[in-house]
Amino acid sequence: MFGIGRKLTATAFIILLTAVPSHLQAQAKKQVYTNAATLYTSGKMFTTVQPFQRVDTVNYKAMPAAVKRLYTYSAGLAVCFSTNSTSITAKWCVNKPVTYPNLTPIASKGLDLYVHKNGKWQYSGVGRPDKDCSNGVLVENMDNSEKSFTLYLPIYSELSSLEIGIDSGSYIKSRPETKKRVLVYGSSITEGASASRPGLAYPAALSRRLGFDFINAGVSGSAKMEPAVIAMLNDVKADAYILDCIPNSSDAVVKERALNMIKAIQAAHPGKPIIMLNSIVREQSFVDAKVNAMVKAQNMAIDSIAHNLLKIKTKDFYYLDTNGFLGDDHEGSTDGIHPNDLGSFRFVEKLQPLIEPILRKYLR
Amino acid sequence: MFGIGRKLTATAFIILLTAVPSHLQAQAKKQVYTNAATLYTSGKMFTTVQPFQRVDTVNYKAMPAAVKRLYTYSAGLAVCFSTNSTSITAKWCVNKPVTYPNLTPIASKGLDLYVHKNGKWQYSGVGRPDKDCSNGVLVENMDNSEKSFTLYLPIYSELSSLEIGIDSGSYIKSRPETKKRVLVYGSSITEGASASRPGLAYPAALSRRLGFDFINAGVSGSAKMEPAVIAMLNDVKADAYILDCIPNSSDAVVKERALNMIKAIQAAHPGKPIIMLNSIVREQSFVDAKVNAMVKAQNMAIDSIAHNLLKIKTKDFYYLDTNGFLGDDHEGSTDGIHPNDLGSFRFVEKLQPLIEPILRKYLR
Incomplete structure (x- = not known):
């Protein structure tokens, strides 16, 4: 129902499932998690030691401190994969998240999933953030055909870990891109x-x-x-x-x-x-x-x-x-x-x- | 400069002024505050004991608790006034503010000011919220002609107090409306x-x-x-x-x-x-x-x-x-x-x- 958005604490997630029995069936399938660092990430300025940072700032000592900090944020990065899973979930952590007056937490420390459909990229789900670490359903109740996904990462946070969950028994593949x-x-x-x-x-x-x-x-x-x-x-x-x-x-x-x-x-x-x-x-x-x-x-x-x-x-x-x-x-x-x-x-x-x-x- | 938005703590406000000397002149004018409850508020369902609530829920005991809570929020309320002040500031407090994944804090617990200009209502400034209580500049560096303003209140918070500040020596008037x-x-x-x-x-x-x-x-x-x-x-x-x-x-x-x-x-x-x-x-x-x-x-x-x-x-x-x-x-x-x-x-x-x-x- 149109509320203010599901909070994705483990507790809230369980409550949600309890409150909405129709979701139980999809979630009854056990999720299997993949470290997103093993999948292709688009939007990267460089290959970095920390996979979800834009720049290894240690290599650029003369840059101002504020600039260095901002280049540890995952703005513009997106994990590219294909899967036949009927649901996609995620677990992720950000370092010292800040709340900004002019940004939704979904934008500053959440996730945003697009699916390729009818020749176009189309919105398919968000990861609603909790405090430092979050987990939740991005999308569910899809058919089990293979589809291409792009998962946009937080724009105002340093993302320290990200795991992508799919139905047990389904597969996930990296989707490398060779775009200009x-x-x-x-x-x-x-x-x-x-x-x-x-x-x-x-x-x-x-x-x-x-x-x-x-x-x-x-x-x-x-x-x-x-x-x-x-x-x-x-x-x-x-x-x-x-x-x-x-x-x-x-x-x-x-x-x-x-x-x-x-x-x-x-x-x-x-x-x-x-x-x-x-x-x-x-x-x-x-x-x-x-x-x-x-x-x-x-x-x-x-x-x-x-x-x-x-x-x-x-x-x-x-x-x-x-x-x-x-x-x-x-x-x-x-x-x-x-x-x-x-x-x-x-x-x-x-x-x-x-x-x-x-x-x-x-x-x- | 295009940052992530000025935070309106008293400290940040002082820092801002220090960092942007051109703003000092406007702020040198002492602000005089008016309790917004003494001004006309549009969007009211009823006259209420708490001026920024939508319903005196004590009068409607049979309503569900969640509905009662939501009708204490100031969604849709707007304070209507006219002033010749060159700057408008605000001090406001909300009860137990919550952060929502899909809302900016400006929307859930901030303020939004419109000015009537060339026959139309036009955006003129926001109040960026801090924690429970906030204060800050909504707009400044205007000319000193009398203008009509509408100040929209937080949509997902119970607003417990609101004071509107104008330049010392200028005036503020309630602007009652008789609209359908x-x-x-x-x-x-x-x-x-x-x-x-x-x-x-x-x-x-x-x-x-x-x-x-x-x-x-x-x-x-x-x-x-x-x-x-x-x-x-x-x-x-x-x-x-x-x-x-x-x-x-x-x-x-x-x-x-x-x-x-x-x-x-x-x-x-x-x-x-x-x-x-x-x-x-x-x-x-x-x-x-x-x-x-x-x-x-x-x-x-x-x-x-x-x-x-x-x-x-x-x-x-x-x-x-x-x-x-x-x-x-x-x-x-x-x-x-x-x-x-x-x-x-x-x-x-x-x-x-x-x-x-x-x-x-x-x-x-």
């Missing part, structure tokens, strides 16, 4: 705030729509184009680069670092397209004059740099204006800063037709 | 799960779009049409009744209670329109065969009752099919059950043109 890779470096919006679940972060939505592997290099509040961070990003093997990092930097920082960042990526990855975005207009800026002035200054700074690059016909460089990407009814944000699912959907609807021709040209 | 009232009785979806902030619950969105006062009588998981609850609802003075209560009831409960509920409302409020909705199709039902069968059975049960009423030309009774209200891409839910802001926007876009002609006919 698009690195997206950006702010909390790139990382996934305020998607209601991990699969609704905009790089994940673009992966499903375009069939490329969008690598989420979003770092909430910390996308400040520091040379040490750009050097790390240049070690990531990717086929295209999207830069959505203006929102986190003052106009002075944009002037100081943006051109250096673009030049460094060009030098490290000649022939690969670089797509620079200006900052979306914050909803708060329609009522707060200082926020309004700040966003205008940020965008004037990057406009000037990008237009100079376009004027001199810089090869493989593209600049996109995100003005209007959240719609015009002011309903597309959670908090005046971060797109909600409505704003994010509109953002993707506007961004996709602009980047698709560029990516299709380079990524064949 | 539309009572909406329903499940968690009506109450507001999973809106990212209180103003995005669908009855609140309809209030802004249509200019009526939609009274939120949503009770998460508990909209089961019990005679004691319907008797209480019949004490609410309203001009129209929307019934979105099918999702919480089994087909057997629908068969047992729905017709009695409709007849009871007709008898208590002759000549007032009653608009019955079937259950939206749960996203989970596209992958889970048992959920699919359950929703089909619920909707067959209410279909049969409603079509009989229409067949005998029951006066002032309307029945709406919500099929497709969340779109067809399966992206419109947070957890397979509750619409996210995208699903909710689509729901309102589909519902509004169906109910508007009915309401305009009766509510003049």
Whole structure:
């Protein structure tokens, strides 16, 4: 029934089964668990010692501490597998989870499962988090044909362990992908705030729509184009680069670092397209004059740099204006800063037709 | 900067000011606080002893305990005021707040401020909650013309106190409304799960779009049409009744209670329109065969009752099919059950043109 969502403590799970006898049959099948680290994970920047971290930060000592911490979060990672199980369950733990005012716990420390159906990726279930460790049913009562699944991991937590459960007697297989890779470096919006679940972060939505592997290099509040961070990003093997990092930097920082960042990526990855975005207009800026002035200054700074690059016909460089990407009814944000699912959907609807021709040209 | 959202503890607030010197000037103005209970509150089912509760449940002893608890929550309530202050702050406390996997804390225990601008209601700021008691800036750096505001209250918490702060030297006035009232009785979806902030619950969105006062009588998981609850609802003075209560009831409960509920409302409020909705199709039902069968059975049960009423030309009774209200891409839910802001926007876009002609006919 439409309640506030099943809590997935072991106790609540048992209560649920007791209260809903029709579920007993499916759950009577014993679940067998697989360590998700043995399955293919998409969205990885690197192969890492900790399987669900984005970067082995010990290798990049010069990066700021906040950036290092954020790259231990599993934002944008997704476990890819196929199974004929009629139900899929999960057990997972996160390190020192935090509650954020503008994020659901499902987004910050939960799981989000998609199934491939009728040629498209389709939502099929979430893992509702408890405190540090959680377990629960992601989906059940399916037929027993083999299906492909993508399981998106928490966007604002360090995931320390994940096991995927299937019916006893069924099988699970890793589903390696060999897709072209698009690195997206950006702010909390790139990382996934305020998607209601991990699969609704905009790089994940673009992966499903375009069939490329969008690598989420979003770092909430910390996308400040520091040379040490750009050097790390240049070690990531990717086929295209999207830069959505203006929102986190003052106009002075944009002037100081943006051109250096673009030049460094060009030098490290000649022939690969670089797509620079200006900052979306914050909803708060329609009522707060200082926020309004700040966003205008940020965008004037990057406009000037990008237009100079376009004027001199810089090869493989593209600049996109995100003005209007959240719609015009002011309903597309959670908090005046971060797109909600409505704003994010509109953002993707506007961004996709602009980047698709560029990516299709380079990524064949 | 785009971080994960300012936390509004007193400490964090001070840190914020220190870190963002441009904000210091606005905050240098001393704030003067007004008890929000002295201002007009829209969305009220009754005048209550506790100003931010929906029902004095002591008057309705026969209602189930879960329903009583939910009617102490401030879902759908909004404080209406005008001020010429350049900033608006708030201090508020909630009783025993709970964290829900599918809700942001802003939605469950935070505040959501709208300003009337260019003839429309527009988002202007949120109150980011801390633990039991919170305080913070909702909006700042506005001009000092008089503006009308609507402050939506927490949708999944009992609000025990609320004070609204304005610049010292400015004024705040209550803004009483005399709008026609539309009572909406329903499940968690009506109450507001999973809106990212209180103003995005669908009855609140309809209030802004249509200019009526939609009274939120949503009770998460508990909209089961019990005679004691319907008797209480019949004490609410309203001009129209929307019934979105099918999702919480089994087909057997629908068969047992729905017709009695409709007849009871007709008898208590002759000549007032009653608009019955079937259950939206749960996203989970596209992958889970048992959920699919359950929703089909619920909707067959209410279909049969409603079509009989229409067949005998029951006066002032309307029945709406919500099929497709969340779109067809399966992206419109947070957890397979509750619409996210995208699903909710689509729901309102589909519902509004169906109910508007009915309401305009009766509510003049």
